[in-house]
Amino acid sequence: DTGVSQDPRHKITKRGQNVTFRCDPISEHNRLYWYRQTLGQGPEFLTYFQNEAQLEKSRLLSDRFSAERPKGSFSTLEIQRTEQGDSAMYLCASSGGVTLYYEQYFGPGTRLTVT
Amino acid sequence: AQRVTQPEKLLSVFKGAPVELKCNYSYSGSPELFWYVQYSRQRLQLLLRHISRESIKGFTADLNKGETSFHLKKPFAQEEDSAMYYCALKNTGFQKLVFGTGTRLLVSP
Numbered sequence: 297d298t299g300v301s302q303d304p305r306h307k308i309t310k311r312g313q314n315v316t317f318r319c320d321p322i323s324e325h326n327r328l329y330w331y332r333q334t335l336g337q338g339p340e341f342l343t344y345f346q347n348e349a350q351l352e353k354s355r356l357l358s359d360r361f362s363a364e365r366p367k368g369s370f371s372t373l374e375i376q377r378t379e380q381g382d383s384a385m386y387l388c389a390s391s392g393g394v395t396l397y398y399e400q401y402f403g404p405g406t407r408l409t410v411t
Numbered sequence: 412a413q414r415v416t417q418p419e420k421l422l423s424v425f426k427g428a429p430v431e432l433k434c435n436y437s438y439s440g441s442p443e444l445f446w447y448v449q450y451s452r453q454r455l456q457l458l459l460r461h462i463s464r465e466s467i468k469g470f471t472a473d474l475n476k477g478e479t480s481f482h483l484k485k486p487f488a489q490e491e492d493s494a495m496y497y498c499a500l501k502n503t504g505f506q507k508l509v510f511g512t513g514t515r516l517l518v519s520p
Contacts, residue, residue: 329507331508336420338513341509346506352505352506398460399460402454
């Protein structure tokens with residue numbers, strides 16, 4: 297297990313198109329998170345899953361955004377009708393397993409550019 | 412509302428100089444505070460957490476509830492410390508992290 301992986305690493309799309317990103321967490325982790333990071337800002341929380349249940353959701357997550365984790369393993373984040381303001385780095389993180397302290401392990405991110 | 416403030420976008424020091432990266436937070440409860448670091452072309456990773464009171468790579472951070480601060484310190488900076496540093500807060504009972512805007516540390520030889 298090489299850590300959290302995300303696919304694709306880069307995505308360029310035209311405004312109005314739909315995009316989907318995938319995140320594979322560390323295998324024994326039951327918690328999975330999505331964040332968005334724009335230039336000059338820190339990561340901003342979008343949503344959180346414990347197993348397959350989506351337990352927290354930010355107001356940043358508009359109706360055009362939807363996230364799933366159908367079997368409690370990998371997760372997908374879909375953005376419908378993309379807008380230029382959606383251009384950002386989308387980060388996935390996972391936590392859980394046999395760890396003494398809470399720690400979120402981050403993936404490399406998917407950079408989305410909306411033209 | 413929870414908020415994390417990192418007032419410096421860039422901190423530039425010479426090798427061997429002391430470093431202090433500032434972090435202030437606003438939160439009414441008992442937060443958990445973290446420092447995350449991102450080295451060039453690497454992913455974001457945890458540097459240290461206040462609850463464990465540990466020193467990692469020579470860095471320490473003390474939670475000051477009176478001043479609502481969690482500054483990151485190192486007595487003698489090394490060139491390999493050059494990176495982006497993010498302070499983050501977690502609510503007790505919730506899972507999300509609230510990040511500051513980050514401080515880029517540049518250590519020159």
